[in-house]
Amino acid sequence: MLLITLLISIVACKTESKPESIIKEKKIKVFPQKLPDEKPDMELSAALNRLYDAYPAPKPQDNELFSQFKYTELKGFNYNNHDGTISRRDPSKVIFHNGKYYVWYTYRNTPTPPRGAKESSDVIPSSDWDLAEIWYATSVDGFTWEEQGVAIKRPEKPIVGWRAVTTSDILEWKGKYYLYYQGFMEASGKRGDDCPVAVSYADSPDGPWTPYNKIVIPNGGEGAWDQFSIHDPYPLVHNGKIYLYYKSDFGKKGDWIRMQGLATADNPLGPFTKNPLNPVISSGHETSLFPFKSGIAALVYKDGNEHNTIQYAEDGVNFEIAAISELMPYAAAPFVADAFTDTKNGRGITWGLSHFINLGGKGQFHSMLARFDCDLSQDINDPIFKEPRVKYDPEFYFKQSLTEKQKKRIEAVTEKLRN
Numbered sequence: 001m002l003l004i005t006l007l008i009s010i011v012a013c014k015t016e017s018k019p020e021s022i023i024k025e026k027k028i029k030v031f032p033q034k035l036p037d038e039k040p041d042m043e044l045s046a047a048l049n050r051l052y053d054a055y056p057a058p059k060p061q062d063n064e065l066f067s068q069f070k071y072t073e074l075k076g077f078n079y080n081n082h083d084g085t086i087s088r089r090d091p092s093k094v095i096f097h098n099g100k101y102y103v104w105y106t107y108r109n110t111p112t113p114p115r116g117a118k119e120s121s122d123v124i125p126s127s128d129w130d131l132a133e134i135w136y137a138t139s140v141d142g143f144t145w146e147e148q149g150v151a152i153k154r155p156e157k158p159i160v161g162w163r164a165v166t167t168s169d170i171l172e173w174k175g176k177y178y179l180y181y182q183g184f185m186e187a188s189g190k191r192g193d194d195c196p197v198a199v200s201y202a203d204s205p206d207g208p209w210t211p212y213n214k215i216v217i218p219n220g221g222e223g224a225w226d227q228f229s230i231h232d233p234y235p236l237v238h239n240g241k242i243y244l245y246y247k248s249d250f251g252k253k254g255d256w257i258r259m260q261g262l263a264t265a266d267n268p269l270g271p272f273t274k275n276p277l278n279p280v281i282s283s284g285h286e287t288s289l290f291p292f293k294s295g296i297a298a299l300v301y302k303d304g305n306e307h308n309t310i311q312y313a314e315d316g317v318n319f320e321i322a323a324i325s326e327l328m329p330y331a332a333a334p335f336v337a338d339a340f341t342d343t344k345n346g347r348g349i350t351w352g353l354s355h356f357i358n359l360g361g362k363g364q365f366h367s368m369l370a371r372f373d374c375d376l377s378q379d380i381n382d383p384i385f386k387e388p389r390v391k392y393d394p395e396f397y398f399k400q401s402l403t404e405k406q407k408k409r410i411e412a413v414t415e416k417l418r419n
């Protein structure tokens with residue numbers, strides 16, 4: 001009897017504990033009210049896995065690679081009342097030397113605004129950057145600039161860049177300065193925006209600049225993604241080498257795809273080796289990069305699926321999205337204090353120059369430089385830049401208005417519903 005009683009109590013005990021163990025085993029954890037800083041040990045959706053795996057922090061306010069951007073009009077540049085005859089665009093990274101900031105940019109000063117490839121001539125520009133030179137300016141505060149004049153002139157035909165030298169960027173390497181730039185040998189727009197990259201060098205950022213007079217980043221081979229254009233040369237020093245990022249336009253005219261490549265070298269005059277994984281960034285346009293912690297960060301905007309993102313690559317090659325932003329600076333040219341120090345702990349950026357294009361409207365097309373500020377730095381914490389929302393006035397939205405063609409399509413849909 002005692003044995004039976006004992007057996008029954010053991011079975012009852014197991015049975016009683018069973019419901020509890022079933023609840024425990026199947027206990028559905030509920031995502032907590034307080035957002036965990038670390039990934040919680042529970043089953044998560046794809047979005048929540050991404051929140052903890054893809055981004056440096058689960059909230060933009062805490063994400064060192066998230067920032068909003070603010071803009072300031074620059075003083076010191078004349079644009080002929082914005083009649084389209086003077087254009088400044090595609091600024092270089094900003095450097096600091098002998099107590100002043102320096103910037104180089106594409107400078108066009110032509111008797112007429114751009115008139116397209118068909119109407120272009122030796123004096124009439126086809127595009128905003130056709131017949132341009134590389135000029136430079138200095139500033140003591142980054143807001144008011146003093147234009148210094150030409151740095152790189154157009155060379156004589158047939159030297160690379162004889163038609164236009166544009167879209168420059170600066171490298172400081174072993175005490176010398178190198179300006180990389182697009183070298184056009186025909187008016188942009190004849191087939192496409194086709195050009196390779198050339199380089200000039202100097203002992204001082206004030207020049208005089210000696211042209212290398214050879215192509216330093218060649219176009220790709222027949223059928224390659226970068227066969228026709230090597231744009232936006234952007235050198236940094238990383239892993240003891242020169243990491244020169246660049247963009248290429250490919251696909252078909254009027255439906256260009258833009259992606260970013262990387263070419264590395266031990267010598268500023270080359271030879272440069274293109275990365276076998278090129279393109280290394282699938283989107284962007286005049287993509288800007290900077291050393292961040294032990295890797296490289298990139299401002300990716302304008303074109304492609306991953307436009308309006310800030311990306312990061314530990315190895316400087318395999319970039320992942322680290323943040324999503326908006327109103328990002330076009331042709332951003334940051335002041336990157338450690339761009340050339342081969343740093344192992346990149347501090348990030350807080351400001352730079354950028355440009356606004358399409359000014360003046362049809363027939364007066366030109367561009368102007370501007371300043372942007374942000375907090376993509378390990379050394380400041382400016383919560384205003386970490387606010388995820390940009391406050392737009394209704395007028396900003398209403399300026400993005402429907403075209404007449406879109407209105408007609410919408411009317412036709414309503415008409416169809418009525419009949």
Ligand code: AAL
Pocket residue numbers: 090129166167182193231232247285286331
């Ligand atoms: C810019 C840059 C390159 C292109 C043209 C001038 O935004 O991508 O420089 O060639 O447009």
